[in-house]
Amino acid sequence: MRQTAGVTVLRWLSVSSLLCWLWLTCCHGFFWRTDQRLPPRRPPARWPEVAVLVPARDEAEVLPASLPSLLAQRYPGRARVILVDDHSSDGTGALAERLGAAGGLPLTVTTPPPLPPGWTGKLWALRHGVELAGTGAEYLLLTDADIAHGPDSLAGLVAAAESNGLDLVSQMARLRVATAWERRIVPAFVYFFAQLYPFRRSNRPGARTAAAAGGCSLVRREALERAGGIAGIRGAVIDDVSLARAVKSSGGRIWLGLAEQVDSVRPYPRLAQLWQMVSRSAYAQLRHSPALLLGTVLGLSLVYLVPPVATVAGLVGGRPSVLLTGAAAWALMAGTFLPMVRYYRQPAGAALLLPFTALLYLLMTVDSAVQHWRGRGSAWKGRTYPRTG
Structure with missing residues (x-):
């Protein structure tokens, strides 16, 4: 009974993740495209100072x-x-x-x-x-x-x-x-x-x-x-x-x-340097809101972590519906990431590793909140900006 309930939950989570990726791919401003470059331009009659x-x-x-x-x-x-x-x-x-x-x-x-x-x-x-x-x-x-x-x-x-x-x-x-x-x-x-x-x-x-x-x-x-x-x-x-x-x-x-x-x-x-680059402002991006932090953690988990978990669980457990929805969500995720991977001239296969990177970003965001709650605020270049709310 517990196994059946767990499979049902995972199936619904994978379906929800797939729906999220369909919406993100088609209805979220085509954020994944990398074609926004300097707009058409011509030399001005007078070059300003x-x-x-x-x-x-x-x-x-x-x-x-x-x-x-x-x-x-x-x-x-x-x-x-x-x-x-x-x-x-x-x-x-x-x-x-x-x-x-x-x-x-x-x-x-x-x-x-x-x-x-x-x-x-x-x-x-x-x-x-x-x-x-x-x-x-x-x-x-x-x-x-x-x-x-x-x-x-x-x-x-x-x-x-x-x-x-x-x-x-x-x-x-x-x-x-x-x-x-x-x-x-x-x-x-x-x-x-x-x-x-x-x-x-x-x-x-x-x-x-x-x-x-x-x-x-x-x-x-x-x-x-x-x-x-x-x-x-x-x-x-x-x-x-x-x-x-x-x-x-x-x-x-x-x-x-x-x-x-x-x-x-x-x-x-080193990872520590990249970690600091992200975590110093991640919680500020969420307006220092515990509710937004919780929503972000749950959202990142649903959108980025559920697809590979469902894919592996469906494959190992012989659950075709879980496997297909998880794999479809993962494919959409990788497909939207691929243009950015190419922009950075990286191998196309790197797009499949986005769930791992998303997990790191989730942990960086939580760490950013922890540092804020400890009163350290945003630290950079030897300065610490204390929390303001």
């Missing part, structure tokens, strides 16, 4: 691979780079000045005042950079210190904004996938982000969804001021999404897609 803002804290390891790419931008108009050295302890500022001496776009290296309460370090650095940029810059490119840009990246971003009347143009940088753990975690990271914030919906003017990628976001200065400036999101841990929401809710047009000339050079060779 741009200030490139780079917040940097203890970035001496990656700066030689990223900063020269910004200084070497082939931009037809006026542009300059402002690197805000956020009180680094590894000589980031001095290294930046040496790299700037090699030529290219004008470089300013500056340090902000001490971090005040209520601000995250990155946003405080960006606010300082915005002030230093002055009113002459019509656009601000907010880019992280670990992001390398192709030589025409800035020109492409500005042309896309000018040609399409966009106030925020953001590209999800292609993250590094050199090690085994990077190959297992990184493509899924972008896939899950797109599932949470479908790019097509975010790019639709009337849709409520709004998202951006903090590593590469070109914002029109007027739109930023209309949205309340950097101060309007000063305490946000997930600053890129908060910026996109602020710009879109104030009437601005935003666009987010995958990058072709923007790459992260930061290495994450």
Whole structure:
């Protein structure tokens, strides 16, 4: 009797998971497609002035691979780079000045005042950079210190904004996938982000969804001021999404897609480093809500873990209905993940391992909540932001 009841429960769970995957595949903004690239563009009649803002804290390891790419931008108009050295302890500022001496776009290296309460370090650095940029810059490119840009990246971003009347143009940088753990975690990271914030919906003017990628976001200065400036999101841990929401809710047009000339050079060779990257903001993504955490754990289990469990149980136990529904759900899961796997130039078979990666993300999310409940908040670069609610 117990075995029959267990099979019945597993059968219904596998059917529910399959229904979820049918809905996700067909009705969730086609989040799994990777065709959102820079929209059609043409050179503007006048190239607007741009200030490139780079917040940097203890970035001496990656700066030689990223900063020269910004200084070497082939931009037809006026542009300059402002690197805000956020009180680094590894000589980031001095290294930046040496790299700037090699030529290219004008470089300013500056340090902000001490971090005040209520601000995250990155946003405080960006606010300082915005002030230093002055009113002459019509656009601000907010880019992280670990992001390398192709030589025409800035020109492409500005042309896309000018040609399409966009106030925020953001590209999800292609993250590094050199090690085994990077190959297992990184493509899924972008896939899950797109599932949470479908790019097509975010790019639709009337849709409520709004998202951006903090590593590469070109914002029109007027739109930023209309949205309340950097101060309007000063305490946000997930600053890129908060910026996109602020710009879109104030009437601005935003666009987010995958990058072709923007790459992260930061290495994450060990699982512990990738774990920290995800867990530091995962619970903030759930608005620090225990109810949302519980729903996320149950949802991830149903959508990602039930299909392989049902497939194996149905095969071993000779239950064709459980086997078929579980395998069908797993196939849809792998099929929607495959475009992202190909975007990262990984073997197609890696798409079948998404349930294992999803389990890791589930554990990372729970760990993020545990750290929050312990009062550690979001820790990054030697700073801990305590919980606010």
